Amino acid sequence: MSRTYSSSSLKPFLKNCPKALDFYQSGTPVDRTDLDRGVCAHAILEYAAGRTFHSREEIEKLADDVTAELIAHGRAFRGEPQPPLVPESAFEGRDLAVEYLMMTDVPRGDAEVELWMDAKGGHDGEARYVALVDLVYRTEIGEEDDTLSAIVVRDYKTAWSTGPDETETLQMRGQAALAALHYPDAQVIVREAVNVRTGAVYRSETLRDEEGEAQLALWRENILRLCDAADANAGARMARPGYGCLSCWYADRCEDCLSAMQGDDLALAWVTAKARMESLQKALRKAAKDRDLKVPGGVAGYRKKASRRPSEYAADVIIEYSYGNTGWNEDRVKGLLMKLKPGVTQIENFAKASFERGDVRRDDFLDAALETQQVARFGVWNDKEENNEK
């Protein structure tokens, strides 16, 4: 049977393994703690499209209204109602969206636009692949007398790691390829990924000349091929335990992951054990939130433990003990700083507190204060990172 796919439904197939798609398509419940943060931030940014805010209060009012609605009623996706959001995650998403909107306005355009294509890469048959785009807007590219009309497909990302390669993902290329079908008059298609945490915007453009059209058509073909590959063996897809387990929503219940964990392949056993442990830990923390969970000889749960943090007098006390009445001079200040042994985080925090975002002095300061060194780190790396390294 051929199905309708989206970037979300192809993700388990591509990022995890074919069996993860079986879990996904059978509606296996997943922990939504991380997902709901993004859902809430996206919803607020969609409502903010085209609006100009004059104060933080205005932004917070919009964010609070949207968040309250999502916590109470959830959100529909393609007409299907979704469960209410996990409050803690929704509040985190709300804060992210508020901070983003404090940095910049959202362009006027259409939010949450559904673009699609049929199995032949056109618009005549049933939808084979659907992309839900966060924001689509029109703009002009070029100089005053020499401009081209462009359609921008914008995708919000809440991961810290979002960088320039985000515009080259299957998801964003797919959005551009579908936008070309839906907006035949646009001369340029722009893929725009926004890092909601840092405010950075990454763009890639495809000019719709002969070469650009061929590129867009190729992306559509590639997606359709992937949809065909994803259809194969539905319900009995092969498991491929490995790196993909680390981000798999189903690692805590997947028997193939469990078997690999008990096998003789040391690296595979470690990766799958790590995936399973992280997945179980997330579920356990949630389950133990209100009550202890008994295990033979002990319990899993939360305990209050004393831990130290700097008091409000810390800075005064350090200064008093360092200098007393002896006064300041450059050497003493330097001596104090060296005793405090500032690490990379403290130096970065100093830069953030001292220079506005985008101020070149921030980069100059960091270049001067930090140096790069090669250190050996043990871990598990995916094939892409490995190939980039070599």
Ligand code: SF4
């Ligand atoms: S846990 Fe691993 S093997 Fe199991 S479905 Fe997920 S990626 Fe596949």
